[in-house]
Amino acid sequence: MALLLEIASTLLAISANRCSRIDCEAEEHDAIRRAEEAKNAAARSFEVAVLKRKRAQLLMKNADLATYKAVKALKIAEAAQLTTVPREDFILFILD
Secondary structure (H helix, E strand, O other): OHHHHHHHHHHHHHHHOOOOHHHHHHHHHHHHHHHHHHHHHHHHHHHHHHHHHHHHHHHHHHHHHHHHHHHHHHHHHHHHHHOOOOHHHHHHHHHO
C-alpha cells in the first residue's frame, strides 16, 4: 500500500506543474481512490488464496484417507483369497 501511495503522490507531483489547483485536487482524490481500490483488491485476493489453499489441503487429506482405505481393502481381499478358513468365519473375524 505504501508503494501505491508513493506512486500516486509522485504522479500527482508531476501533474501538479501542468494543471490548475481544482484539477490537481480532483486528480489527487482520484489517485488516492484508485490506490485504495488496489489495496482492497489485493486484500481480497489474499483472502481468496488462503481459503483455496485450505480447501486444497482438506481435499489432499481426503485423498490420503481414501488411498489408505483402498490399500486396506486390497490387503483384506488378498488375505481372503489366501486363507483356508471358511468364508463366514473370515468375515466375522474381519468385522470384529
